[in-house]
Amino acid sequence: MTAEASQSAERVALARQISAIERRASGGRDTAAIPLHVAAMRSRVIGITGPPGAGKSTLVDALIGLYRARGCRVGVLAVDPSSPVHGGAVLGDRIRMQRHAGDAGVFIRSMGSRGRSDGLAPAVRDATRVLAAAGYDPILIETVGVGQVELGIVECSDLRMLVLAPAWGDYVQAAKAGLVDMVDLIVVNKADLPGADGLIGDLRQSVRGAQHGEVEIVRATASAGEQGIAEVEPALDRGWTRLAAGRLEARRVDAAAAELANRIIALVAHGPLEAAAAAGTTQRLAAAVCGGALSASEAAAVLYREMFGTDP
Ligand SMILES: Nc1nc2c(ncn2[C@@H]2O[C@H](COP(=O)(O)OP(=O)(O)O)[C@@H](O)[C@H]2O)c(=O)[nH]1
Ligand SMILES: [Mg+2]
Structure with a gap:
Protein backbone atom coordinates (compact mmCIF):
# COMPACT_ATOMS: atom_id res chain seq x y z
CA MET A 1 0.00 0.00 0.00
CA ARG A 247 -2.84 21.42 37.45
CA LEU A 248 -2.89 19.25 34.33
CA GLU A 249 -2.67 15.83 35.98
CA ALA A 250 -5.13 16.73 38.73
CA ARG A 251 -7.52 18.21 36.17
CA ARG A 252 -7.40 15.05 34.06
CA VAL A 253 -8.05 12.84 37.07
CA ASP A 254 -10.95 15.09 38.16
CA ALA A 255 -12.40 14.92 34.65
CA ALA A 256 -12.08 11.14 34.57
CA ALA A 257 -13.78 10.91 37.98
CA ALA A 258 -16.66 13.05 36.72
CA GLU A 259 -16.81 10.90 33.61
CA LEU A 260 -17.05 7.71 35.67
CA ALA A 261 -19.85 9.20 37.76
CA ASN A 262 -21.71 10.20 34.58
CA ARG A 263 -21.24 6.77 33.09
CA ILE A 264 -22.64 5.15 36.25
CA ILE A 265 -25.66 7.47 36.23
CA ALA A 266 -26.26 6.62 32.57
CA LEU A 267 -25.88 2.88 33.26
CA VAL A 268 -28.44 3.08 36.06
CA ALA A 269 -30.83 5.30 34.09
CA HIS A 270 -30.76 3.07 31.02
CA GLY A 271 -30.50 -0.20 32.93
CA PRO A 272 -32.25 -0.87 36.28
CA LEU A 273 -34.28 2.36 36.22
CA GLU A 274 -35.66 1.64 32.77
CA ALA A 275 -36.37 -1.94 33.81
CA ALA A 276 -38.28 -0.77 36.90
CA ALA A 277 -40.34 1.57 34.74
CA ALA A 278 -41.00 -1.19 32.21
CA ALA A 279 -42.11 -3.54 34.99
CA GLY A 280 -44.56 -0.92 36.29
CA THR A 281 -42.78 -0.66 39.66
CA THR A 282 -41.96 3.03 39.31
CA GLN A 283 -45.54 3.81 38.33
CA ARG A 284 -46.98 1.83 41.25
CA LEU A 285 -44.69 3.57 43.78
CA ALA A 286 -45.40 6.97 42.22
CA ALA A 287 -49.13 6.37 42.65
CA ALA A 288 -48.51 5.43 46.28
CA VAL A 289 -46.69 8.74 46.81
CA CYS A 290 -49.54 10.68 45.22
CA GLY A 291 -52.10 8.78 47.28
CA GLY A 292 -50.27 9.58 50.51
CA ALA A 293 -49.36 5.97 51.32
CA LEU A 294 -45.60 6.59 51.15
CA SER A 295 -43.32 9.59 51.32
CA ALA A 296 -41.28 10.19 48.17
CA SER A 297 -38.06 9.32 49.98
CA GLU A 298 -39.57 6.05 51.30
CA ALA A 299 -40.74 5.19 47.79
CA ALA A 300 -37.27 5.95 46.42
CA ALA A 301 -35.75 3.62 49.03
CA VAL A 302 -38.17 0.84 48.04
CA LEU A 303 -37.33 1.36 44.39
CA TYR A 304 -33.62 1.30 45.18
CA ARG A 305 -34.00 -2.05 46.98
CA GLU A 306 -35.96 -3.44 44.01
CA MET A 307 -33.26 -2.27 41.63
CA PHE A 308 -30.13 -3.27 43.52
CA GLY A 309 -31.31 -5.85 46.08
CA THR A 310 -29.71 -3.89 48.91
CA ASP A 311 -30.55 -0.97 51.19
CA PRO A 312 -29.59 2.49 49.97
N1 LIG B 1 -16.48 40.58 11.53
C1 LIG B 1 -16.06 39.38 11.88
N2 LIG B 1 -16.79 38.29 11.59
C2 LIG B 1 -16.35 37.08 11.99
C3 LIG B 1 -15.13 36.94 12.71
N3 LIG B 1 -14.96 35.62 12.99
C4 LIG B 1 -16.02 34.98 12.47
N4 LIG B 1 -16.86 35.85 11.87
C5 LIG B 1 -18.13 35.54 11.19
O1 LIG B 1 -19.10 35.21 12.15
C6 LIG B 1 -20.01 34.22 11.64
C7 LIG B 1 -20.08 33.03 12.59
O2 LIG B 1 -18.83 32.37 12.61
P1 LIG B 1 -18.67 30.87 13.09
O3 LIG B 1 -17.21 30.60 13.11
O4 LIG B 1 -19.53 29.96 12.33
O5 LIG B 1 -19.23 30.96 14.58
P2 LIG B 1 -19.55 29.78 15.62
O6 LIG B 1 -21.03 29.56 15.56
O7 LIG B 1 -19.16 30.34 16.95
O8 LIG B 1 -18.78 28.58 15.24
C8 LIG B 1 -19.47 33.85 10.27
O9 LIG B 1 -20.20 34.55 9.30
C9 LIG B 1 -18.03 34.30 10.31
O10 LIG B 1 -17.54 34.62 9.04
C10 LIG B 1 -14.36 38.12 12.99
O11 LIG B 1 -13.30 38.08 13.61
N5 LIG B 1 -14.88 39.30 12.57
MG1 LIG C 1 -19.31 26.61 14.98
Whole structure:
Protein backbone atom coordinates (compact mmCIF):
# COMPACT_ATOMS: atom_id res chain seq x y z
CA MET A 1 0.00 0.00 0.00
CA THR A 2 1.25 3.52 -0.73
CA ALA A 3 1.65 5.96 2.15
CA GLU A 4 -1.33 7.87 0.82
CA ALA A 5 -3.54 4.80 0.63
CA SER A 6 -2.61 3.68 4.13
CA GLN A 7 -3.35 7.16 5.44
CA SER A 8 -6.77 7.19 3.88
CA ALA A 9 -7.45 3.68 5.18
CA GLU A 10 -6.54 4.94 8.65
CA ARG A 11 -8.99 7.83 8.30
CA VAL A 12 -11.80 5.50 7.26
CA ALA A 13 -11.05 3.27 10.25
CA LEU A 14 -11.06 6.30 12.59
CA ALA A 15 -14.37 7.55 11.20
CA ARG A 16 -15.90 4.06 11.64
CA GLN A 17 -14.68 3.83 15.21
CA ILE A 18 -16.14 7.21 16.12
CA SER A 19 -19.45 6.29 14.49
CA ALA A 20 -19.55 3.12 16.59
CA ILE A 21 -18.86 5.17 19.73
CA GLU A 22 -21.77 7.47 18.83
CA ARG A 23 -24.14 4.57 18.23
CA ARG A 24 -23.28 3.09 21.58
CA ALA A 25 -23.75 6.48 23.29
CA SER A 26 -27.24 6.78 21.86
CA GLY A 27 -28.23 3.39 23.18
CA GLY A 28 -27.42 1.19 20.21
CA ARG A 29 -26.99 -2.40 21.28
CA ASP A 30 -25.21 -3.52 18.13
CA THR A 31 -21.83 -2.21 19.15
CA ALA A 32 -21.81 -2.95 22.87
CA ALA A 33 -18.18 -3.94 22.89
CA ILE A 34 -16.01 -1.60 20.86
CA PRO A 35 -12.39 -2.52 21.40
CA LEU A 36 -10.95 0.83 22.50
CA HIS A 37 -7.22 1.15 22.56
CA VAL A 38 -6.38 1.87 26.20
CA ALA A 39 -3.43 4.19 26.66
CA ALA A 40 -2.31 7.19 28.67
CA MET A 41 -3.47 10.46 27.13
CA ARG A 42 -0.51 12.08 25.42
CA SER A 43 -2.27 14.68 23.31
CA ARG A 44 -3.16 18.20 24.30
CA VAL A 45 -6.92 18.65 24.31
CA ILE A 46 -8.21 22.17 23.85
CA GLY A 47 -11.90 22.90 24.48
CA ILE A 48 -13.53 25.83 22.73
CA THR A 49 -16.99 26.94 23.81
CA GLY A 50 -19.19 30.01 23.46
CA PRO A 51 -22.46 31.24 21.99
CA PRO A 52 -23.44 30.36 18.44
CA GLY A 53 -22.06 32.87 15.95
CA ALA A 54 -19.21 34.13 18.14
CA GLY A 55 -16.73 32.76 15.61
CA LYS A 56 -15.60 29.50 17.22
CA SER A 57 -15.39 27.54 13.99
CA THR A 58 -13.61 30.40 12.24
CA LEU A 59 -11.16 30.50 15.14
CA VAL A 60 -10.68 26.74 15.01
CA ASP A 61 -9.90 27.06 11.30
CA ALA A 62 -7.20 29.64 12.09
CA LEU A 63 -5.85 27.47 14.93
CA ILE A 64 -5.60 24.49 12.60
CA GLY A 65 -3.47 26.65 10.29
CA LEU A 66 -1.29 27.68 13.20
CA TYR A 67 -0.68 24.15 14.46
CA ARG A 68 -0.16 22.79 10.95
CA ALA A 69 2.57 25.41 10.47
CA ARG A 70 4.18 23.91 13.58
CA GLY A 71 4.07 20.48 11.99
CA CYS A 72 1.36 19.08 14.27
CA ARG A 73 -1.36 16.68 13.14
CA VAL A 74 -4.61 18.28 14.28
CA GLY A 75 -7.82 16.54 15.31
CA VAL A 76 -11.08 18.51 15.51
CA LEU A 77 -14.37 17.43 17.07
CA ALA A 78 -17.21 19.86 16.33
CA VAL A 79 -19.89 19.05 18.89
CA ASP A 80 -23.44 20.37 18.91
CA PRO A 81 -25.40 18.82 21.78
CA SER A 82 -28.72 20.15 20.47
CA SER A 83 -28.47 18.84 16.95
CA PRO A 84 -28.68 15.47 15.31
CA VAL A 85 -25.35 14.69 13.77
CA HIS A 86 -25.81 16.28 10.39
CA GLY A 87 -27.76 19.33 11.54
CA GLY A 88 -27.33 22.86 10.27
CA ALA A 89 -24.96 24.34 12.85
CA VAL A 90 -22.54 21.47 12.53
CA LEU A 91 -22.70 21.72 8.76
CA GLY A 92 -21.72 25.39 9.15
CA ASP A 93 -18.70 24.30 11.19
CA ARG A 94 -17.56 22.02 8.39
CA ILE A 95 -17.91 24.79 5.83
CA ARG A 96 -15.89 27.16 8.02
CA MET A 97 -13.04 24.63 8.12
CA GLN A 98 -13.24 23.69 4.44
CA ARG A 99 -9.76 25.11 3.81
CA HIS A 100 -8.29 22.09 5.63
CA ALA A 101 -10.63 19.43 4.27
CA GLY A 102 -8.06 17.96 1.89
CA ASP A 103 -5.17 18.03 4.36
CA ALA A 104 -4.14 14.53 5.43
CA GLY A 105 -2.73 15.98 8.67
CA VAL A 106 -6.15 17.22 9.78
CA PHE A 107 -9.05 15.08 10.92
CA ILE A 108 -12.38 16.89 11.37
CA ARG A 109 -15.43 15.17 12.73
CA SER A 110 -18.89 16.42 13.75
CA MET A 111 -20.72 14.91 16.67
CA GLY A 112 -24.34 15.50 17.68
CA SER A 113 -26.60 13.97 20.26
CA ARG A 114 -28.59 11.48 18.13
CA GLY A 115 -31.32 11.59 20.73
CA ARG A 116 -29.72 11.00 24.09
CA SER A 117 -27.63 13.95 25.20
CA ASP A 118 -26.38 12.30 28.41
CA GLY A 119 -24.23 9.97 26.37
CA LEU A 120 -22.59 12.74 24.42
CA ALA A 121 -19.84 13.82 26.82
CA PRO A 122 -18.56 10.23 27.32
CA ALA A 123 -18.74 9.72 23.54
CA VAL A 124 -16.68 12.86 22.97
CA ARG A 125 -14.11 11.60 25.46
CA ASP A 126 -13.86 8.25 23.74
CA ALA A 127 -13.57 9.94 20.35
CA THR A 128 -10.80 12.12 21.79
CA ARG A 129 -8.97 9.02 23.00
CA VAL A 130 -9.28 7.41 19.59
CA LEU A 131 -7.83 10.51 17.91
CA ALA A 132 -5.02 10.73 20.46
CA ALA A 133 -4.14 7.07 19.94
CA ALA A 134 -3.94 7.79 16.19
CA GLY A 135 -1.37 10.50 16.90
CA TYR A 136 -3.44 13.68 16.60
CA ASP A 137 -2.07 16.41 18.86
CA PRO A 138 -3.55 18.85 19.61
CA ILE A 139 -7.21 17.87 19.55
CA LEU A 140 -9.62 20.80 19.36
CA ILE A 141 -13.15 20.31 20.65
CA GLU A 142 -15.64 22.96 19.59
CA THR A 143 -18.96 22.98 21.41
CA VAL A 144 -21.88 25.40 21.21
CA GLY A 145 -23.18 27.26 24.25
CA VAL A 146 -22.76 27.06 27.99
CA GLY A 147 -25.52 24.71 29.19
CA GLN A 148 -25.14 21.64 31.39
CA VAL A 149 -24.23 19.20 28.62
CA GLU A 150 -21.85 21.69 27.02
CA LEU A 151 -20.04 22.24 30.31
CA GLY A 152 -19.71 18.48 30.60
CA ILE A 153 -17.98 18.57 27.25
CA VAL A 154 -15.77 21.51 28.24
CA GLU A 155 -14.68 19.32 31.16
CA CYS A 156 -13.43 16.79 28.61
CA SER A 157 -10.63 19.16 27.66
CA ASP A 158 -7.34 20.11 29.29
CA LEU A 159 -7.21 23.75 28.31
CA ARG A 160 -10.53 25.55 28.18
CA MET A 161 -11.28 28.51 25.99
CA LEU A 162 -14.39 30.71 25.91
CA VAL A 163 -15.06 32.62 22.71
CA LEU A 164 -17.22 35.73 22.91
CA ALA A 165 -17.93 38.56 20.50
CA PRO A 166 -19.32 42.09 20.88
CA ALA A 167 -23.11 42.03 21.30
CA TRP A 168 -23.06 38.82 23.32
CA GLY A 169 -23.78 40.66 26.57
CA ASP A 170 -25.97 37.87 27.94
CA TYR A 171 -23.07 35.53 27.88
CA VAL A 172 -20.98 37.99 29.80
CA GLN A 173 -23.62 37.72 32.50
CA ALA A 174 -23.26 33.94 32.32
CA ALA A 175 -19.52 34.40 32.55
CA LYS A 176 -19.95 36.45 35.71
CA ALA A 177 -22.08 33.68 37.16
CA GLY A 178 -19.14 31.31 37.36
CA LEU A 179 -18.14 30.42 33.85
CA VAL A 180 -14.90 32.34 34.17
CA ASP A 181 -13.91 29.88 36.88
CA MET A 182 -14.10 27.09 34.37
CA VAL A 183 -11.97 28.52 31.59
CA ASP A 184 -8.30 29.37 31.18
CA LEU A 185 -8.58 31.75 28.28
CA ILE A 186 -11.27 34.10 27.00
CA VAL A 187 -11.02 35.17 23.39
CA VAL A 188 -12.95 38.29 22.46
CA ASN A 189 -13.43 37.66 18.77
CA LYS A 190 -14.67 40.05 16.08
CA ALA A 191 -12.32 42.68 17.42
CA ASP A 192 -12.80 44.40 14.07
CA LEU A 193 -16.34 45.28 15.14
CA PRO A 194 -17.30 48.08 17.52
CA GLY A 195 -17.85 47.04 21.13
CA ALA A 196 -14.87 44.73 21.57
CA ASP A 197 -13.05 47.09 23.95
CA GLY A 198 -16.14 47.52 26.11
CA LEU A 199 -16.57 43.76 26.32
CA ILE A 200 -12.94 43.27 27.30
CA GLY A 201 -13.32 45.90 30.03
CA ASP A 202 -16.41 44.11 31.39
CA LEU A 203 -14.66 40.78 31.31
CA ARG A 204 -11.58 42.06 33.10
CA GLN A 205 -13.90 43.18 35.89
CA SER A 206 -15.49 39.72 36.22
CA VAL A 207 -12.20 37.88 35.93
CA ARG A 208 -10.82 39.85 38.86
CA GLY A 209 -13.30 37.93 41.03
CA ALA A 210 -12.43 34.53 39.56
CA GLN A 211 -11.19 31.86 41.92
CA HIS A 212 -7.95 30.86 40.33
CA GLY A 213 -7.13 34.32 38.95
CA GLU A 214 -5.37 32.92 35.94
CA VAL A 215 -7.84 33.68 33.21
CA GLU A 216 -6.26 35.49 30.29
CA ILE A 217 -8.36 37.70 28.03
CA VAL A 218 -7.18 38.32 24.49
CA ARG A 219 -8.70 39.76 21.34
CA ALA A 220 -8.94 38.16 17.92
CA THR A 221 -10.26 38.68 14.43
CA ALA A 222 -10.60 35.06 13.47
CA SER A 223 -11.96 35.88 10.04
CA ALA A 224 -8.53 37.34 9.18
CA GLY A 225 -6.99 33.88 9.57
CA GLU A 226 -3.68 33.25 11.31
CA GLN A 227 -2.78 36.97 11.35
CA GLY A 228 -6.02 37.65 13.21
CA ILE A 229 -5.09 35.38 16.10
CA ALA A 230 -1.65 36.80 16.86
CA GLU A 231 -2.66 37.38 20.51
CA VAL A 232 -4.28 33.96 20.87
CA GLU A 233 -1.21 31.96 19.92
CA PRO A 234 1.12 33.10 22.75
CA ALA A 235 -1.77 33.11 25.23
CA LEU A 236 -2.48 29.47 24.37
CA ASP A 237 1.18 28.59 24.80
CA ARG A 238 1.32 30.40 28.16
CA GLY A 239 -1.90 28.72 29.27
CA TRP A 240 -0.51 25.36 28.31
CA THR A 241 2.79 25.97 30.09
CA ARG A 242 0.95 27.03 33.26
CA LEU A 243 -1.25 23.97 33.10
CA ALA A 244 1.55 21.52 32.39
CA ALA A 245 3.55 22.94 35.30
CA GLY A 246 0.78 22.34 37.79
CA ARG A 247 -2.84 21.42 37.45
CA LEU A 248 -2.89 19.25 34.33
CA GLU A 249 -2.67 15.83 35.98
CA ALA A 250 -5.13 16.73 38.73
CA ARG A 251 -7.52 18.21 36.17
CA ARG A 252 -7.40 15.05 34.06
CA VAL A 253 -8.05 12.84 37.07
CA ASP A 254 -10.95 15.09 38.16
CA ALA A 255 -12.40 14.92 34.65
CA ALA A 256 -12.08 11.14 34.57
CA ALA A 257 -13.78 10.91 37.98
CA ALA A 258 -16.66 13.05 36.72
CA GLU A 259 -16.81 10.90 33.61
CA LEU A 260 -17.05 7.71 35.67
CA ALA A 261 -19.85 9.20 37.76
CA ASN A 262 -21.71 10.20 34.58
CA ARG A 263 -21.24 6.77 33.09
CA ILE A 264 -22.64 5.15 36.25
CA ILE A 265 -25.66 7.47 36.23
CA ALA A 266 -26.26 6.62 32.57
CA LEU A 267 -25.88 2.88 33.26
CA VAL A 268 -28.44 3.08 36.06
CA ALA A 269 -30.83 5.30 34.09
CA HIS A 270 -30.76 3.07 31.02
CA GLY A 271 -30.50 -0.20 32.93
CA PRO A 272 -32.25 -0.87 36.28
CA LEU A 273 -34.28 2.36 36.22
CA GLU A 274 -35.66 1.64 32.77
CA ALA A 275 -36.37 -1.94 33.81
CA ALA A 276 -38.28 -0.77 36.90
CA ALA A 277 -40.34 1.57 34.74
CA ALA A 278 -41.00 -1.19 32.21
CA ALA A 279 -42.11 -3.54 34.99
CA GLY A 280 -44.56 -0.92 36.29
CA THR A 281 -42.78 -0.66 39.66
CA THR A 282 -41.96 3.03 39.31
CA GLN A 283 -45.54 3.81 38.33
CA ARG A 284 -46.98 1.83 41.25
CA LEU A 285 -44.69 3.57 43.78
CA ALA A 286 -45.40 6.97 42.22
CA ALA A 287 -49.13 6.37 42.65
CA ALA A 288 -48.51 5.43 46.28
CA VAL A 289 -46.69 8.74 46.81
CA CYS A 290 -49.54 10.68 45.22
CA GLY A 291 -52.10 8.78 47.28
CA GLY A 292 -50.27 9.58 50.51
CA ALA A 293 -49.36 5.97 51.32
CA LEU A 294 -45.60 6.59 51.15
CA SER A 295 -43.32 9.59 51.32
CA ALA A 296 -41.28 10.19 48.17
CA SER A 297 -38.06 9.32 49.98
CA GLU A 298 -39.57 6.05 51.30
CA ALA A 299 -40.74 5.19 47.79
CA ALA A 300 -37.27 5.95 46.42
CA ALA A 301 -35.75 3.62 49.03
CA VAL A 302 -38.17 0.84 48.04
CA LEU A 303 -37.33 1.36 44.39
CA TYR A 304 -33.62 1.30 45.18
CA ARG A 305 -34.00 -2.05 46.98
CA GLU A 306 -35.96 -3.44 44.01
CA MET A 307 -33.26 -2.27 41.63
CA PHE A 308 -30.13 -3.27 43.52
CA GLY A 309 -31.31 -5.85 46.08
CA THR A 310 -29.71 -3.89 48.91
CA ASP A 311 -30.55 -0.97 51.19
CA PRO A 312 -29.59 2.49 49.97
N1 LIG B 1 -16.48 40.58 11.53
C1 LIG B 1 -16.06 39.38 11.88
N2 LIG B 1 -16.79 38.29 11.59
C2 LIG B 1 -16.35 37.08 11.99
C3 LIG B 1 -15.13 36.94 12.71
N3 LIG B 1 -14.96 35.62 12.99
C4 LIG B 1 -16.02 34.98 12.47
N4 LIG B 1 -16.86 35.85 11.87
C5 LIG B 1 -18.13 35.54 11.19
O1 LIG B 1 -19.10 35.21 12.15
C6 LIG B 1 -20.01 34.22 11.64
C7 LIG B 1 -20.08 33.03 12.59
O2 LIG B 1 -18.83 32.37 12.61
P1 LIG B 1 -18.67 30.87 13.09
O3 LIG B 1 -17.21 30.60 13.11
O4 LIG B 1 -19.53 29.96 12.33
O5 LIG B 1 -19.23 30.96 14.58
P2 LIG B 1 -19.55 29.78 15.62
O6 LIG B 1 -21.03 29.56 15.56
O7 LIG B 1 -19.16 30.34 16.95
O8 LIG B 1 -18.78 28.58 15.24
C8 LIG B 1 -19.47 33.85 10.27
O9 LIG B 1 -20.20 34.55 9.30
C9 LIG B 1 -18.03 34.30 10.31
O10 LIG B 1 -17.54 34.62 9.04
C10 LIG B 1 -14.36 38.12 12.99
O11 LIG B 1 -13.30 38.08 13.61
N5 LIG B 1 -14.88 39.30 12.57
MG1 LIG C 1 -19.31 26.61 14.98
